[in-house]
Each structure stands twice: as structure tokens, then as C-alpha cells.
Amino acid sequence: MSTKPTNTSTDKAAYLAARDEFIAQWGALGSAWGINRTMAQIHALLMISPQPLSTDDIMEDLQISRGNAHTNLRELTGWGLIRSVIRKGERKEYFEAEKDVWKIFCIVTRERKRREIRPAIGVLKDCIERTETLRDPDAAVFTKQTRALLEFVEMADSILSKIARSEQSKVVPWALKWFK
């Protein structure tokens, strides 16, 4: 049996390196999905933070300006992904993230539905309405394709709604049974 050295400061350094990697990559992932990098990084930081953090903590940790930190903290609050907590006898505002992965999923789903899917459905409906009675043959092709898109997006929307309204304890075992 080999003895493993457990130097505390080495551990801390290894942890901090992994943590930085995680924050950086979470930011990059956000970028790829149309979410501001800093917003995603702050979210990552708060998700893994054992305690709530203040704006100053976040500014220091991520090396960003007050304005930037502030804007993105508000944005995350708007999404419902973080909430502010106040400590008694302190003026400063602290922030903590929702940590339950299922809840995070539900929040993101709900918000993207509201912000992007619903408007898209509106546009598709509008396009169909404006062209379905036209005699032009190109218009007919257009209407057909937008109808197919609408049908699909509406189905996806209703599936997501139903899933995001469910309890994780109901969905996950079911999903594992069907998809594992």
C-alpha cells in the first residue's frame, strides 16, 4: 500500500487550477450557445462556491470591472439562476446560485422558451397567415415549409414545457428506463 502525500497547499493549488479550468470552459460553452461569456463564468463561479459571494469577491476572482460584474449579476438574476442574499447588519449584497442541476435546466428551458421559442412561433404563424391564401407557387412552397417548421417547433415547445414542469424524481428514472 503506497502512502499518498496530502499536502494541504498542494491540494488547494490543484483545486484552484481545476476550478479555473471549469470556469473558463463554462464561459466558452456559454459563448457557443449565445450567452455572454462573463455571465456564464459568474454563474459557474457561484455554482461551485460554498458561500454566497459579493460583487467585490466576483470582481476580484474573475478580474473584471464593477460595471461588468454588476450588469451580469443583474442579468443572471433576471434569468432566475442566482438570487441575492443579505446578511443582517451588513449593507453589502451577496449572491448565491441555484445549485440543483434539474432546477437549473428547468429555469434555462423556461427562459429560452420565453425569450426565443415563443417569438419564433409568432413569426412562423405570421408568415403562414400572410401567405397561405396567395396564389403564387413559390409562396405555396414557402407556406408549406414554414408550416412544417411551426409544427415541429410547437411540438418541441410543448414537450419541453411538460418536462420542465415535472419533478426530477419523475422524469429521470423514466428517462433512464427509456434511453439508457
Add this chain to the structure above:
Amino acid sequence: MSTKPTNTSTDKAAYLAARDEFIAQWGALGSAWGINRTMAQIHALLMISPQPLSTDDIMEDLQISRGNAHTNLRELTGWGLIRSVIRKGERKEYFEAEKDVWKIFCIVTRERKRREIRPAIGVLKDCIERTETLRDPDAAVFTKQTRALLEFVEMADSILSKIARSEQSKVVPWALKWFK
């Protein structure tokens, strides 16, 4: 009963207006999801075009430069969302889009899995591996949270894989039964 005037040129104008709206909004939607606006617009244009279009057609329609059109046509080809068709006796390359909405969904799912979800899984695994044996209590919180994320992302990934491998004719009736 009112008679509806069916002036052909009015119809054409109404169609073109709806079509432009669709292209513009599809572009905006792409942007919100981290896809280059022009790429999404070209995709929209080809999805609703009755015939394959050449680079020049697209340049003119969307009022973009050759370089821009070219780059984004290649990118779309890389995703597998469009393919080039050559007409016999002609040098020019034409492009047509996959129009089947289910197939489009499968392609986008497969590509985003490959480009973003798989790397994310890699990062999470790496973070867990590097921290799971550390004694630091913050590291323990970190490992726990990244594990929860990994578990969730892997489940989502396998569900998407399974769905995207299925036939629409199998999935849609099933989905409607469960989620409508």
C-alpha cells in the same frame, strides 16, 4: 360572399415581404443561439427556395459579398445542412438545403453534441478526476457539483443521441402521446 382580388403582382409582393421577414428572423434566432447571422439567413433562404441557388443568387438576394457567401456556404456544408448540386454542362455550383424538419433537427443535434456537448463532458470528467481525491473541503463541494453536472449532461446526451437516431415516424406519435 365577398370576392377577393387575386392580383398576381400583389401576391408576389406579399410573399416576398413575408419571406424577407422569415429570413431576417431566422437570422436573429440563429444569433441568439450562437450561430452566425448570415449562416442562418442563407440556411433560411435555401430551406424555402424551390430550386437550388448559386453563390451569386445568394449574394444578390441577401446583399452580401462573395467571400461572406462562400464562407457561410462552406460552413453550412460542414454541418451537413446543405449540399451542393452540379448541373450537367455547367461549371457553377448550386446549393440546396435539407428540407425535412426532422432531419434538420437530427443534424443540428448531432453537430452540437459533437462540437459542444462532448467537449463539455470531457472538461467535467477532467475536473472531477483532478479533484476527487483532494482533502480540501472547497474541493469537495466543487467535485460534488461538477459530478452532478456531468451526470445530467451525460443523461441529456444519451437521450438526444437516441432520439436523433430514431425515425420521425416512431418518435413523433410517441411524443404526441406522452406530451400533448
Add this chain to the structure above:
DNA sequence: ATGAACTTTCACTAAATACTGAAAATTCAA
């Protein structure tokens, strides 16, 4: 009521991303 602590705003700057257009490379009909 005061003013220190803290939050918010916003004009300006920086960085990232997308686009242009012309030149170089390639292709293929004649």
C-alpha cells in the same frame, strides 16, 4: 439630516466577430 457604504448608470474604449473585395488558385469546355 448626514455621509460613508454600496449600487447603478453610461459615455467611452477594447475586443471579438463578421464582412468585403480583390487577387490568387483552380477547374474544365473548347
Add this chain to the structure above:
DNA sequence: TTGAATTTTCAGTATTTAGTGAAAGTTCAT
């Protein structure tokens, strides 16, 4: 094989998006 047609590249530019920091605004313990 030639050269006109077409595709590809890419250095330079434009546009969009994100970030800064200082000043203005707000809040609350005293």
C-alpha cells in the same frame, strides 16, 4: 493547352458586442 469561368483565400475594414471606470444615485446606521 488555353483561358474564361468559377472558387477560394485573406489582409484589411466595418460592425457588433462586451467591458471599463468614474460619476451619479441610493440607502441606511448614526
